[in-house]
Amino acid sequence: MRLLHTSDWHVGRTFHGADTVDALSAVLGEIPDRVRRERIDVVLVAGDVYDSAMPAGRHVEALTRALQAIRDAGAEVILSSGNHDSPARLGANAGFARAGGLHLSTTATDPSSWCVDLEDEHGPVRVYAVPYLEPVVLRAVVPEAGIDSQASAMRWAMDAVRADLADRPARSVVLAHCFAAGVEPEDDDAPREIRAGGLDVVPISAFDGVDYAALGHIHSRQQLSPAVRYSGAPLHYSFRERSPERGGWLVELGARGLERVDWLSLPVPRPLTEVRGELESLLADPALDGTEGHWVRAVLTDAAMPLDAMRRLQQRWPHCAQVEWAGSAGRGDGADVRERMQRRSDAEVVDDFLAHVRGEGPSDEERALVADGLARVAAAEAAR
Incomplete structure (x- = not known):
């Protein structure tokens, strides 16, 4: 079989x-x-x-x-x-x-x-x-x-x-x-x-x-x-x-x-490609010819975050979906920060909230209660 x-x-x-x-x-x-x-x-x-x-x-x-x-x-x-x-x-x-x-x-x-x-x-x-x-x-x-x-x-x-x-x-x-x-x-x-x-x-x-x-x-x-x-x-x-x-x-x-x-x-309808470098160099780089139809994630290394970076990148890569600014200090732009926030679990969000409002995170007993509550919510959502 x-x-x-x-x-x-x-x-x-x-x-x-x-x-x-x-x-x-x-x-x-x-x-x-x-x-x-x-x-x-x-x-x-x-x-x-x-x-x-x-x-x-x-x-x-x-x-x-x-x-x-x-x-x-x-x-x-x-x-x-x-x-x-x-x-x-x-x-x-x-x-x-x-x-x-x-x-x-x-x-x-x-x-x-x-x-x-x-x-x-x-x-x-x-x-x-x-x-x-x-x-x-x-x-x-x-x-x-x-x-x-x-x-x-x-x-x-x-x-x-x-x-x-x-x-x-x-x-x-x-x-x-x-x-x-x-x-x-x-x-x-x-x-x-x-x-x-x-x-x-x-x-x-x-x-x-x-x-x-x-x-x-x-x-x-x-x-x-x-x-x-x-x-x-x-x-x-x-x-x-x-x-x-x-x-x-x-x-x-x-x-x-x-x-x-x-x-x-x-088949892969649209491959993933990451490009890294300064914006002007990326837009003119002949080594990237042929990637114009890909999903593109651009990591920009310019000393300052370029203005209107996404629009300019999409002129070469219409399917550019993500821009991150590495910069000289290795900082990310707002989209990158949002992505990192979205990768946190619900339990981690609760931990951070409690630490913010009362100066310390949850105890082990509180974490167990939070985990059980979140699991119940997930179960109810899955059964809808």
Whole structure:
């Protein structure tokens, strides 16, 4: 059996204010061709299908067209919900969709709903599409499990997966949406909603017992082990994303389990480019010829911040999306300051606020209360 591991489609997301739905549709439109050419049986999407819990109508239509084209090409599709998705909305009509080869897994509290039973010439294959796990929600449903973090939530989920495999042995694949050990999300564009009060990392060992773990949540491809990988997003959504390539992992299961994993590239509609130097030099530099159609981040090293820098840069690079002034003192302009502010977690904002109004940050007990409150808000937003 051949499976294409993708994740983080984020239908409806913008890039520095620019609409991306047409570019994303073009990239996803390449998948049916890959399905036919590579004889792919199943396409996996490991969470964050939409970028919003309330996607616009045209974003729903764009996703529907992409999924229909993949099904028409002959592959089944298995999607799990991520922290950006509304489980109720994404999972609507899941029973009808399953009959047509589209499997939507959105009920985090019901492990019996995660499994998709498939079969090839070597026998059964079980794909467990684990939705994004919100510890606060799970604590209310299974208080006896002692779930207090993403790590313990994933251990609970994988224990359920392993128990099912013990009763019904088969080759197996799991989809999960989380930070796993070995990733460096601060260097990527990983969303921060998944954590409150600090990074919550799931150990790789949590995925023991399955043939392959198809992970989502990190937007650049990563290999944590031969059988535990991130595919990354199909588009670049930030200049912080490290890998220039976009695509997915082509996973092949043989008679005894995982046989091989290969990278399957998808086109990059608009590459990312960073240019650095003084404004006048950049505008005239022939070495940058050919980058005019790229998304551009400009780091200006002029001694003083040039006036009207963005407008002048966009005369050469119409898609210049970000300007940073390094200057002689290494200072950033207002946009850079705003970006650094936006990269703080909600818990860090609360910490800074308390330190400002009362002269000291929160105690450990207060941090725990803040973390729990933020997690409850995130859970309520995800369920809208």
